[in-house]
Amino acid sequence: MVKLSKEKLDKVETILDRFPKGQSSLIGALHAIQLEIGYLPEEVQKLVAEKLEIPESTVYGVVTFYNFFRKEPVGKYIITACQGTACHVRGAGSVIEAFEKTLGIKVGHTTPDGKFTLDIARCFGACGLAPVVMVNNDIYGRMSPKKVEEVIAKYRD
Amino acid sequence: MREVKLKIDGKEVIATEGMTILEAARKAGFEIPTLCYHDGLSAHGGCRLCVVEVKGSPRLLTSCTTPVTNGMEVSINTDRVKEARKFVMNLIMTERNHFCMFCEKSGRYEETDCELQKRAYEVQIEHFPFPVYVNKYPIDTTSPVMVMDHNRCILCGRCVRVCSEVVANSTLDFSFRGSKALIASDTGLNRGESSCISCGACMQVCPAGALFSKFGGYKGKKSLCEKIETFCPICGVGCETTNYVRYNNIVEIEGSGLAKGNLDGGQLCEKGRYGPLMETRNRISLPLLRDSRGRFVESSYQEAINKSIQLLKAYSPDKIVFRVSSFLPAEDLAYIKGFALKLGVKDIDTFDGEIYRNLISFDYPKANYEDILNSDLIILVGGDIVKEHGVVGSYIRRAVRNKGAELIIISPAESKMDRFSKEVRRVAEGSEGSVVKEYEEKIRKASNPVIILEGAYLLKNREAIESWLKFAEASKVKTLPLPPTGNSLAAWKLGISSKSNENTESGKLLFLILGDIDSSYSPASLAELGFEAIILHGAYIDPMMKLADVVLPGKSWLENEGTYKLISGEVKKFTPILRAEKDAKSPRELLSELADALRLGKIDIDSLITSL
Ligand code: SF4
Ligand code: SF4
Ligand code: SF4
Ligand code: FES
Ligand code: FES
Numbered sequence: 001m002v003k004l005s006k007e008k009l010d011k012v013e014t015i016l017d018r019f020p021k022g023q024s025s026l027i028g029a030l031h032a033i034q035l036e037i038g039y040l041p042e043e044v045q046k047l048v049a050e051k052l053e054i055p056e057s058t059v060y061g062v063v064t065f066y067n068f069f070r071k072e073p074v075g076k077y078i079i080t081a082c083q084g085t086a087c088h089v090r091g092a093g094s095v096i097e098a099f100e101k102t103l104g105i106k107v108g109h110t111t112p113d114g115k116f117t118l119d120i121a122r123c124f125g126a127c128g129l130a131p132v133v134m135v136n137n138d139i140y141g142r143m144s145p146k147k148v149e150e151v152i153a154k155y156r157d
Numbered sequence: 158m159r160e161v162k163l164k165i166d167g168k169e170v171i172a173t174e175g176m177t178i179l180e181a182a183r184k185a186g187f188e189i190p191t192l193c194y195h196d197g198l199s200a201h202g203g204c205r206l207c208v209v210e211v212k213g214s215p216r217l218l219t220s221c222t223t224p225v226t227n228g229m230e231v232s233i234n235t236d237r238v239k240e241a242r243k244f245v246m247n248l249i250m251t252e253r254n255h256f257c258m259f260c261e262k263s264g265r266y267e268e269t270d271c272e273l274q275k276r277a278y279e280v281q282i283e284h285f286p287f288p289v290y291v292n293k294y295p296i297d298t299t300s301p302v303m304v305m306d307h308n309r310c311i312l313c314g315r316c317v318r319v320c321s322e323v324v325a326n327s328t329l330d331f332s333f334r335g336s337k338a339l340i341a342s343d344t345g346l347n348r349g350e351s352s353c354i355s356c357g358a359c360m361q362v363c364p365a366g367a368l369f370s371k372f373g374g375y376k377g378k379k380s381l382c383e384k385i386e387t388f389c390p391i392c393g394v395g396c397e398t399t400n401y402v403r404y405n406n407i408v409e410i411e412g413s414g415l416a417k418g419n420l421d422g423g424q425l426c427e428k429g430r431y432g433p434l435m436e437t438r439n440r441i442s443l444p445l446l447r448d449s450r451g452r453f454v455e456s457s458y459q460e461a462i463n464k465s466i467q468l469l470k471a472y473s474p475d476k477i478v479f480r481v482s483s484f485l486p487a488e489d490l491a492y493i494k495g496f497a498l499k500l501g502v503k504d505i506d507t508f509d510g511e512i513y514r515n516l517i518s519f520d521y522p523k524a525n526y527e528d529i530l531n532s533d534l535i536i537l538v539g540g541d542i543v544k545e546h547g548v549v550g551s552y553i554r555r556a557v558r559n560k561g562a563e564l565i566i567i568s569p570a571e572s573k574m575d576r577f578s579k580e581v582r583r584v585a586e587g588s589e590g591s592v593v594k595e596y597e598e599k600i601r602k603a604s605n606p607v608i609i610l611e612g613a614y615l616l617k618n619r620e621a622i623e624s625w626l627k628f629a630e631a632s633k634v635k636t637l638p639l640p641p642t643g644n645s646l647a648a649w650k651l652g653i654s655s656k657s658n659e660n661t662e663s664g665k666l667l668f669l670i671l672g673d674i675d676s677s678y679s680p681a682s683l684a685e686l687g688f689e690a691i692i693l694h695g696a697y698i699d700p701m702m703k704l705a706d707v708v709l710p711g712k713s714w715l716e717n718e719g720t721y722k723l724i725s726g727e728v729k730k731f732t733p734i735l736r737a738e739k740d741a742k743s744p745r746e747l748l749s750e751l752a753d754a755l756r757l758g759k760i761d762i763d764s765l766i767t768s769l
Contacts (some may be wrong), residue, residue, distance in 0.1 A: 011419050042344045042345075045344045046344060055321065055327030055328070055330065055343075056343040056352070057317075057327060057328060057329055057330035057332075057341060057342065057343050057344075058327070058330050058332065059344070060332055060341055060343065060344040060345050061330035061331050061332050061341065064333045064334075064341070065331075065332070065333065065334050065347070150321040
């Protein structure tokens with residue numbers, strides 16, 4: 001597990017000092033912290049629980065309930081593979097698998113070098129190009145497992 | 158409270174304001190099936206099995222969350238309701254893996270240990286009309302006492318509620334959502350690595366096969382067991398228990414009061430729920446005698462009795478010493494005392510007699526459980542309360558979580574209580590008294606401070622106890638010293654201790670009565686005192702047996718009926734859960750045989766027991 005720097009943890013503490021104790025502060029505090037440091041790792045969740053004096057399980061429950069909250073840092077490039085019906089039918093599954101294999105991470109995670117995050121979506125409205133993958137704002141249509149390495153290479157600098 | 162009149166299935170029903178339809182209906186003798194609802198917990202309204210039709214409402218309403226109102230007309234069994242229930246059950250059964258034939262809790266309608274399956278039988282689900290969701294969910298076996306199979310979880314949230322509302326440990330909550338939803342421990346940890354204290358309350362309330370005991374497997378359904386209602390005498394809290402027994406084996410122990418709304422909420426601690434199932438020591442199953450060449454040999458019960466009588470006759474009363482466990486029913490304790498008196502023996506003590514002598518020399522106000530719940534400052538000194546008096550720990554957590562009480566822990570060892578405290582003070586074992594001064598000011602300033610003294614080692618330590626109790630006495634701070642065994646209070650009340658202060662025991666006969674505990678509880682190392690002869694009576698194999706001349710098998714507390722004096726002051730009679738082997742006797746059974754042989758006359762204990 002990556003440890004947050006002392007500096008970042010101090011920032012989190014400062015943010016938490018602004019919030020009154022109790023569960024009603026939870027979502028607001030998590031939002032503010034994520035805006036500041038980008039994600040909500042376990043040590044941050046624990047700190048939130050301690051400072052707001054609520055159970056850790058409550059914090060974890062809220063962090064995992066909303067897709068908006070992230071437990072891991074987001075990479076420089078977010079690769080979003082569509083898993084909508086059209087893309088699914090035309091082989092999105094094997095494309096996603098190829099990304100997982102090539103990057104060495106599962107969907108929802110980020111490579112240890114902080115470069116790529118792999119995510120899935122439900123239809124970009126570009127079904128004609130299925131299967132579709134987006135890297136940040138670039139669109140790649142008619143994807144196949146073979147093309148995966150090629151796409152990634154473009155962002156490897 | 159105001160009366161509310163309503164009609165249920167055409168029948169006039171009188172309820173009180175604030176009741177839900179479900180409560181009013183059940184009180185009036187109607188049955189509405191439920192799943193996520195539990196008597197002892199807040200309503201959740203999640204499963205929708207309890208829906209009813211209310212005149213004027215287009216939607217079906219969940220009866221467990223809808224309050225009654227005047228003039229309400231409720232129908233609980235219309236076709237529409239029945240269909241809705243069946244639909245809900247079908248959804249739940251196909252949401253995850255409910256292939257009952259592979260589930261530990263499954264059984265025929267009369268036999269199943271699974272509430273979910275029972276409800277499914279009731280709404281007549283013979284097959285799954287929807288495709289079954291086949292996602293695989295984790296199975297968490299890391300807890301020392303239970304298994305959590307997320308594949309069989311119906312997300313009813315009972316476990317979450319009991320852990321936070323009753324146990325006040327708040328380990329559990331929902332995480333993720335939709336088909337990914339999982340009951341999580343802390344920040345998604347494995348249960349075995351989480352803040353869970355293994356009390357098993359969640360396991361008891363789980364209506365499905367998701368949470369089950371690691372000790373009940375393959376021992377048979379609870380419904381096939383004999384059910385014995387009594388209480389747990391282990392620590393002196395005396396939590397009420399329901400014991401499921403089959404072929405003289407305990408299958409499961411449950412807390413009895415979960416629905417009653419009593420102070421402890423019907424919980425048990427790890428020791429109470431699983432302790433008897435985790436016992437690994439071996440029993441003393443046969444009488445043993447030392448033969449002329451010093452070897453231990455099995456003997457008949459009568460031979461062992463004869464040898465004991467011979468020894469008791471061979472020593473004069475001032476050369477006989479009784480050392481006794483205080484974890485014995487009061488009847489045994491009283492009988493031992495009466496026996497010793499008749500024999501003329503003066504030196505008799507319990508292993509915790511020293512603690513008693515420490516405690517009585519101070520006059521401090523006593524704290525009770527309510528005091529803990531209403532306290533604003535709790536000072537917890539000594540051992541790990543979660544392990545020793547688990548359920549008292551829940552009162553502390555409730556005060557901290559619900560009332561904002563401050564908890565200060567002064568202890569040599571880590572505890573799962575630590576996370577509820579903002580100030581944990583690590584001190585060396587036995588030096589807990591050295592820090593009293595630092596906290597005096599703070600305690601005096603609090604409005605309802607309570608001091609809790611935990612752990613036999615602490616109470617034995619004259620210095621530590623003196624510092625705290627002197628302060629409690631002088632400042633009139635309510636204090637609760639938690640007794641080392643489940644019947645210490647009876648032993649102390651009966652005045653068993655009249656120990657001589659001799660340092661050498663050579664030339665003497667030791668009558669050692671251990672019950673369930675082992676001789677290491679003795680403050681002095683008995684082996685080194687140089688007794689000339691030893692009679693040992695106890696339930697479990699003990700190191701002192703090496704030195705004994707006669708060993709007699711004893712009953713364990715599970716087999717021994719009798720009276721206990723609880724921390725609350727209540728005196729309760731324990732009903733045995735298991736049958737003892739033929740030769741295993743309680744101390745009073747054994748001693749009365751010896752008393753007859755020694756012609757000691759009748760030993761009357763009735764007045765002592767009523768004086769408790
Ligand atoms: S065993 Fe007790 S402490 Fe652990 S999760 Fe269950 S209810 Fe909570
Ligand atoms: S584990 Fe049991 S009690 Fe907890 S939510 Fe799942 S089914 Fe309900
Ligand atoms: S708190 Fe004490 S009485 Fe209650 S279950 Fe635990 S050991 Fe038994
Ligand atoms: S289904 Fe993939 S873009 Fe529409
Ligand atoms: S029992 Fe009422 S909604 Fe579950």
